[in-house]
Amino acid sequence: MADATLATRRRALPSLHGAAAMADLFTIVCALVLIVTAVYLAAIEGVLGVNINLAITALAGVGLGLFGLYFPRYSRWSSIVAAVVGLNAILYYMDVYSNACRFNLEMTVAFWVSAVAAGGLFTQVFFSRKLPTLHSRSTSKASTNGDAAKIRSRVATGSIVMYTVMIVLSFIALVPFFWMISTSFMTLGETINRIWVPQEAQVCNYYTAWNSVRFNVYFQNSVIIAVFTITGLLSVSVLSAYAFAKINFVGRNLIFTLVLATLMVPDIVVMIPNYLTISGQIFPIPMSMTNFPFFEIGMGRGFSWIDTLPALSVPFMGHAFSIFLLRQFFIQIPHELWEAARIDGAGHFRFLVQIVVPMSRPAILTVTLLAFIGSWNALLWPLLVTRDPLEWRPISYGLQAFNDEAGTQTHLLTAAAFITIMPMLALYFVTQKSFTEGIATTGLKG
Numbered sequence: 463m464a465d466a467t468l469a470t471r472r473r474a475l476p477s478l479h480g481a482a483a484m485a486d487l488f489t490i491v492c493a494l495v496l497i498v499t500a501v502y503l504a505a506i507e508g509v510l511g512v513n514i515n516l517a518i519t520a521l522a523g524v525g526l527g528l529f530g531l532y533f534p535r536y537s538r539w540s541s542i543v544a545a546v547v548g549l550n551a552i553l554y555y556m557d558v559y560s561n562a563c564r565f566n567l568e569m570t571v572a573f574w575v576s577a578v579a580a581g582g583l584f585t586q587v588f589f590s591r592k593l594p595t596l597h598s599r600s601t602s603k604a605s606t607n608g609d610a611a612k613i614r615s616r617v618a619t620g621s622i623v624m625y626t627v628m629i630v631l632s633f634i635a636l637v638p639f640f641w642m643i644s645t646s647f648m649t650l651g652e653t654i655n656r657i658w659v660p661q662e663a664q665v666c667n668y669y670t671a672w673n674s675v676r677f678n679v680y681f682q683n684s685v686i687i688a689v690f691t692i693t694g695l696l697s698v699s700v701l702s703a704y705a706f707a708k709i710n711f712v713g714r715n716l717i718f719t720l721v722l723a724t725l726m727v728p729d730i731v732v733m734i735p736n737y738l739t740i741s742g743q744i745f746p747i748p749m750s751m752t753n754f755p756f757f758e759i760g761m762g763r764g765f766s767w768i769d770t771l772p773a774l775s776v777p778f779m780g781h782a783f784s785i786f787l788l789r790q791f792f793i794q795i796p797h798e799l800w801e802a803a804r805i806d807g808a809g810h811f812r813f814l815v816q817i818v819v820p821m822s823r824p825a826i827l828t829v830t831l832l833a834f835i836g837s838w839n840a841l842l843w844p845l846l847v848t849r850d851p852l853e854w855r856p857i858s859y860g861l862q863a864f865n866d867e868a869g870t871q872t873h874l875l876t877a878a879a880f881i882t883i884m885p886m887l888a889l890y891f892v893t894q895k896s897f898t899e900g901i902a903t904t905g906l907k908g
Contacts, residue, residue, distance in 0.1 A: 482537040485589035486530040488582065489544050493523025495579035496551070502572055516576060519551040523583050541587045548583030551576075574663075646877035653872040664873065671878040675867060679852050680860030685885075687774045687856055688837040694779030695833045696826065702780075703788035704814050708800060718789070724782045736777045737846055740767040773847040774854055778837065784829045791825035792818060827893045835886055857882055 500516035526544040530537035645653055646667055648660040672678065705711070706718045738744050767773040795818055803813040819826065841858040848854050851863070864878050 482534045483531060485541065485586055486527045486537055488589065489527035489530070489541065489586050490524055492548075492579045492582035492586070493520045493527060496520035496523065496576060496583070499572055499576040499579065516551060519547050519580070519583070522547045541589070545584050545587035548580050548586075551580040552584060642876045642880060645873055646880050648873045650871060650873055667873050667877040668881065671864065671874050671881060674874070674878075675860050675864045676852065677857065677860050677864075677878070677881060680855060680857040681881075683854055684838055684856040684858075686771065687840075687854070688834050690771060690775040691778050691837045692830055692833045694775060695781060695784060696829065698780050699784040699788050699829060700814070700819065700826070702785045703792055704810070704818060706785070706789045707792035708795075708797075708818075709810065721782050721785060725786075733843065733846070736843075740773045740777065740847060742766045767847070769848050769850055769853045771854060774840075774844055774856075775837075777843075778833075781833070784833065787829060788822065788825055791822050795821055831889060831893050834889055838886055 496516050497520040500520060523544055526540040526547070530540035533540075641658070644659060647663045647665070648657070648667075649662075649664055652660055702721075706714060735744075767776075799817055800813055803817060808816070838856070839858055840856060841862065844855050844859060851859070861878055861882050865875060
């Protein structure tokens with residue numbers, strides 16, 4: 463009876479082994495650091511709003527970390543909520559203190575400690591949370607000598623030289639990026655003197671850059687354009703790739719060859735035909751107006767899509783490389799699954815939605831990431847099809863306009879540049895594993 467009670471108590475306690483437990487402990491540590499920071503800020507500054515926000519965020523982080531620790535099965539969901547809470551702390555903290563611009567030494571230390579803790583609370587969602595697997599003692603003993611031999615075989619002279627070269631090249635590639643971040647927190651005098659580390663963090667550089675040329679308008683335009691473009695591209699690419707991979711129809715190989723041939727045509731060549739098409743000079747396009755609750759997409763103004771959302775999204779909803787990438791991934795799916803689905807009464811669309819798409823998540827995320835980068839960085843095409851600077855022009859135009867306005871103010875230009883690339887970096891870190899997996903496994907059968 464005593465042994466059963468003891469076993470029950472042990473099951474009630476959280477296990478401190480495994481990646482999930484370590485990630486949840488990291489969440490709790492970051493939340494505790496935020497609590498200490500909130501108390502410290504209340505003591506030296508007494509900024510009630512920020513202290514309450516940080517305290518609530520910290521308490522939520524502790525609660526979510528303990529929840530994930532006691533219930534490992536739901537650790538991933540608690541980590542997502544904790545990441546949202548941490549992101550809220552970062553945005554709120556930056557917004558409140560951006561107007562302060564300069565901090566004294568104590569405030570600077572408190573700012574960076576709380577920023578690192580809030581960033582840790584946000585980034586913990588990317589940690590692995592695989593539950594530990596149990597192995598027998600005989601298996602572990604038998605694999606010990608093999609693992610040691612593998613480790614010794616990896617540490618060779620060639621590997622050391624290769625890793626050394628990779629580290630040096632990575633350092634060379636990352637130096638400009640870190641210089642941009644460091645410069646964005648400097649004063650104009652510090653950038654002229656070409657120092658590497660600012661003496662005081664000028665957080666207001668981001669606030670000034672954001673409000674100078676209405677970055678919020680361009681940012682909103684870019685998000686809407688990217689969402690519409692990616693939605694249309696995935697719809698067209700997934701359906702086309704599935705047809706080329708799994709459906710036998712007359713002329714399939716010929717049509718797919720013609721689609722691949724379009725990859726050889728430079729984008730600048732098709733830019734003029736696309737412009738003539740969306741401006742209604744080749745054939746009339748639908749002339750109607752559709753008003754949404756928050757914005758107007760405008761399906762044609764006098765037989766023209768100029769200064770409308772379709773002009774910036776529809777021409778990029780069909781891309782040969784996306785179709786090719788997904789088609790090569792769909793081919794790897796065994797044909798036996800389709801036969802089993804047919805026996806169960808499923809058609810092509812149900813098989814695509816329930817079987818093919820879930821199995822092709824890495825390839826779909828890869829296409830999504832590439833489409834987002836292309837849409838976010840677009841500049842020449844939006845300049846051609848938009849006339850009003852604030853109508854539908856994206857954030858890349860905002861950065862160019864700010865470059866013309868700011869002139870030689872390098873610290874503001876680097877802050878604006880970092881604001882521009884921040885969404886791409888965030889999306890890449892979220893989809894990094896699936897991106898590399900989708901590229902590495904595409905076209906490999908086995």
